[in-house]
Amino acid sequence: MTELDEAPAAHGGTVVTGPWAAEPMVEAGPVVGEVLPAAGPVAARPAVPLRLDDPLRLPVWMTDRAVARARARRAGLVAGRLAVRSTWRTPAAVARGSWQLGRWWWMWVRAEDLAVELRDPAGRLGKEIFVVREHRKARWIISGGVFGGSSLAEALGAVMVGDWLPVLSVAVGAGAAGLAGRRRAPGGVLAVGGMEPDPRADLAPEHLNAAFRAAGLLKPGTTLVLCAPIVRDRHGRGWETVLDLPRGAGKTAAHAIAKLDVLAAELGVDEIQLILSRVRAHEGGHGRRLSLWVADDDPYLGTPIRSQLIDLDRFDFWKPVPFGRDARGNRIDVLLLWQSAFFGGLPRRGKTFSMRLLVAAAVLDPWCQLWLADGKGGADFRAVAGVAHRYVSGADPDDLTAFEAMLDELISEMSRRFALLASLPASVCPQGKLTPEIMRRYRLPLIPLVIDELQEYFEAVEDEKDRQRIIGKLARIARRGPAAGIMPVYASQRPDAKSVPTKLREIVTYRYCTQVTDKTSSDMVLGDGKARAGADASILSESEHHKGVGVLVTGPASFVVVKADLLENPDFEAVCQRGRELRLAEGTLTGEACGDLASAAASVRFVIPTVIADVLEAFGRRSRMWTEDLLSALVNIDEDTYGEWDGTRLASELEDAGVVRSMKQVKIDGENRAGWLLRDLEGAIPPEALAARPVDGAPSTRAASEPPATPLGSTPAP
Numbered sequence: 001m002t003e004l005d006e007a008p009a010a011h012g013g014t015v016v017t018g019p020w021a022a023e024p025m026v027e028a029g030p031v032v033g034e035v036l037p038a039a040g041p042v043a044a045r046p047a048v049p050l051r052l053d054d055p056l057r058l059p060v061w062m063t064d065r066a067v068a069r070a071r072a073r074r075a076g077l078v079a080g081r082l083a084v085r086s087t088w089r090t091p092a093a094v095a096r097g098s099w100q101l102g103r104w105w106w107m108w109v110r111a112e113d114l115a116v117e118l119r120d121p122a123g124r125l126g127k128e129i130f131v132v133r134e135h136r137k138a139r140w141i142i143s144g145g146v147f148g149g150s151s152l153a154e155a156l157g158a159v160m161v162g163d164w165l166p167v168l169s170v171a172v173g174a175g176a177a178g179l180a181g182r183r184r185a186p187g188g189v190l191a192v193g194g195m196e197p198d199p200r201a202d203l204a205p206e207h208l209n210a211a212f213r214a215a216g217l218l219k220p221g222t223t224l225v226l227c228a229p230i231v232r233d234r235h236g237r238g239w240e241t242v243l244d245l246p247r248g249a250g251k252t253a254a255h256a257i258a259k260l261d262v263l264a265a266e267l268g269v270d271e272i273q274l275i276l277s278r279v280r281a282h283e284g285g286h287g288r289r290l291s292l293w294v295a296d297d298d299p300y301l302g303t304p305i306r307s308q309l310i311d312l313d314r315f316d317f318w319k320p321v322p323f324g325r326d327a328r329g330n331r332i333d334v335l336l337l338w339q340s341a342f343f344g345g346l347p348r349r350g351k352t353f354s355m356r357l358l359v360a361a362a363v364l365d366p367w368c369q370l371w372l373a374d375g376k377g378g379a380d381f382r383a384v385a386g387v388a389h390r391y392v393s394g395a396d397p398d399d400l401t402a403f404e405a406m407l408d409e410l411i412s413e414m415s416r417r418f419a420l421l422a423s424l425p426a427s428v429c430p431q432g433k434l435t436p437e438i439m440r441r442y443r444l445p446l447i448p449l450v451i452d453e454l455q456e457y458f459e460a461v462e463d464e465k466d467r468q469r470i471i472g473k474l475a476r477i478a479r480r481g482p483a484a485g486i487m488p489v490y491a492s493q494r495p496d497a498k499s500v501p502t503k504l505r506e507i508v509t510y511r512y513c514t515q516v517t518d519k520t521s522s523d524m525v526l527g528d529g530k531a532r533a534g535a536d537a538s539i540l541s542e543s544e545h546h547k548g549v550g551v552l553v554t555g556p557a558s559f560v561v562v563k564a565d566l567l568e569n570p571d572f573e574a575v576c577q578r579g580r581e582l583r584l585a586e587g588t589l590t591g592e593a594c595g596d597l598a599s600a601a602a603s604v605r606f607v608i609p610t611v612i613a614d615v616l617e618a619f620g621r622r623s624r625m626w627t628e629d630l631l632s633a634l635v636n637i638d639e640d641t642y643g644e645w646d647g648t649r650l651a652s653e654l655e656d657a658g659v660v661r662s663m664k665q666v667k668i669d670g671e672n673r674a675g676w677l678l679r680d681l682e683g684a685i686p687p688e689a690l691a692a693r694p695v696d697g698a699p700s701t702r703a704a705s706e707p708p709a710t711p712l713g714s715t716p717a718p
């Protein structure tokens with residue numbers, strides 16, 4: 001196993017190469033400003049001026065097996081259909097052609113063309129009738145001459161050459177009549193064998209012109225401007241080109257992207273097979289320039305790619321996380337540093353699995369402190385319990401309290417970090433932001449805050465005011481957290497306004513949406529107007545192959561459709577086990593992952609006083625509690641012992657057990673009341689018992705002579 005040290009260098013919150021970037025054309029150089037021929041029955045490719053020093057280029061079907069196969073298949077189909085259909089179509093075509101030729105001859109011999117020219121505005125011929133008659137006479141003579149001459153020639157030919165000559169003449173005549181009587185497709189394009197041309201076999205400029213015209217993007221008589229020849233892409237999986245919409249029609253690249261569904265239908269492919277993206281100014285583009293790629297097949301077919309994270313010993317979360325691949329097979333990595341993310345989509349479409357790739361990367365970095373809440377409390381995240389600093393599973397009333405306590409604690413941590421960063425000298429902290437050096441020196445690990453099935457928490461809250469308060473906290477963390485190394489990743493199953501509060505979504509920088517039912521739901525996750533701009537998760541199908549495929553929006557104008565790598569539950573468990581070992585070795589295992597304090601104390605033969613043990617149990621995952629709540633929780637634990645206790649009795653018992661109370665009033669939700677802090681209670685546990693927990697950075701195997709590590713969260717003076 002290796003560390004992913006060849007991962008691209010960190011760069012401010014971007015996703016590496018996506019199909020929106022015009023790729024260099026490898027097969028041929030760009031031919032700027034070449035005008036596509038008008039739509040029509042033109043089968044030939046656009047004439048690219050040849051120069052003597054141009055390399056010899058073979059037709060694509062000779063160099064590309066996929067195209068050769070597609071062509072052969074199509075030729076076979078066309079020939080087969082032609083053979084079957086011609087049995088009844090040929091006589092009909094010959095009859096139609098004979099009738100048309102006969103009619104044409106009759107019009108000609110009647111000199112109708114001349115008569116039309118010579119008629120006065122009232123439609124009379126007047127004296128010109130004599131000219132017309134002269135012509136009629138001459139044309140009858142010519143017809144008679146041709147007919148008589150050819151009959152004589154046929155008769156002589158039959159005698160001198162053979163009887164087959166007249167038969168051949170009749171066959172040629174019938175063939176000509178048959179050709180004249182062929183059926184034509186509407187618009188004048190010939191439908192060979194009754195089949196439409198298949199752009200997958202050979203995408204030609206006229207296909208593009210016709211599709212753009214049908215989508216209302218081209219005015220009659222105008223054509224697209226080809227900036228690069230239409231070539232096979234480097235993997236031979238589709239056709240690609242760069243083109244401009246013509247000036248003067250008022251149509252932009254954005255208009256074309258909004259018509260992606262119509263264009264795909266006109267090109268005879270599924271929307272998922274057509275990748276249209278703007279070519280921006282820094283790539284040499286402008287408002288009318290588009291990069292276009294038409295895949296031969298659904299680009300997401302095939303077995304899912306196993307996540308690289310499974311085989312990594314450790315990962316550096318300051319680097320982009322290997323996430324998946326786009327339609328064209330380019331790797332997509334996601335740098336979560338300084339960012340926040342939102343995952344949405346219908347159930348069972350791979351939302352949690354995709355999000356878990358980021359979690360796995362965090363788990364593999366011992367300098368990441370994971371705070372995680374799973375609203376459903378399913379099996380997907382159970383393995384993080386051994387690594388996570390805070391882990392809330394489920395959305396029952398107790399879990400909801402723990403969930404909010406976790407948010408409060410994190411907000412306090414965020415404020416502490418900002419205060420600390422502000423106090424550091426500019427030489428240590430030049431940008432006022434966390435750096436890997438500051439992280440290690442001041443024990444400020446990166447904190448991914450991961451919340452799956454967010455809708456469960458919103459639904460568990462009955463009062464709208466409480467819901468808004470939670471949204472406010474989540475939004476506050478998303479807005480300010482990233483600069484302090486706190487990166488929220490939220491996921492919700494239901495793409496509606498209640499489950500995906502707009503206020504929250506708009507702050508989050510990355511948004512990922514797996515399949516949804518319609519454009520409105522897609523916009524609900526990805527942002528208003530995104531579907532119109534091409535980022536539309538409703539084009540994903542229910543196919544097994546589209547599980548884990550989602551639209552990843554990385555900025556106001558950038559998105560990519562990604563097939564996420566696969567990381568299944570057993571692999572995730574192995575990753576979590578590795579993450580725990582890494583933290584134990586590095587002395588960074590903290591919080592709930594350290595386990596139950598009472599059992600840790602028991603392992604060093606120390607018995608925690610019952611009152612402290614019970615109070616700790618009553619605290620659960622909270623960091624502070626009001627006395628009245630604590631007393632009722634104690635009554636729940638043991639009514640016989642605590643039924644008669646009041647605040648004074650509790651204070652004196654805890655004092656006797658060694659608890660030193662640092663403050664009598666504690667603030668919860670902005671309200672100060674008599675209460676207790678978790679850290680005061682933990683302060684009463686003797687050092688040996690605390691040392692039995694790896695919480696303070698002591699690897700379980702640390703030698704007695706080694707100095708103790710500084711606890712995470714306790715910061716040395718700058």
Ligand SMILES: Nc1ncnc2c1ncn2[C@@H]1O[C@H](COP(=O)(O)OP(=O)(O)OP(=O)(O)O)[C@@H](O)[C@H]1O
Nearest residue numbers: 304347348349350351352353493547548564565566
């Ligand atoms: N990248 C992937 N490639 C292939 N299959 C995947 C991928 N991601 C997920 N799946 C499959 O899809 C199933 C559902 O995934 P997941 O649990 O992430 O869905 P979800 O959208 O989070 O659903 P829910 O909201 O019900 O939890 C998984 O059990 C897995 O088999």
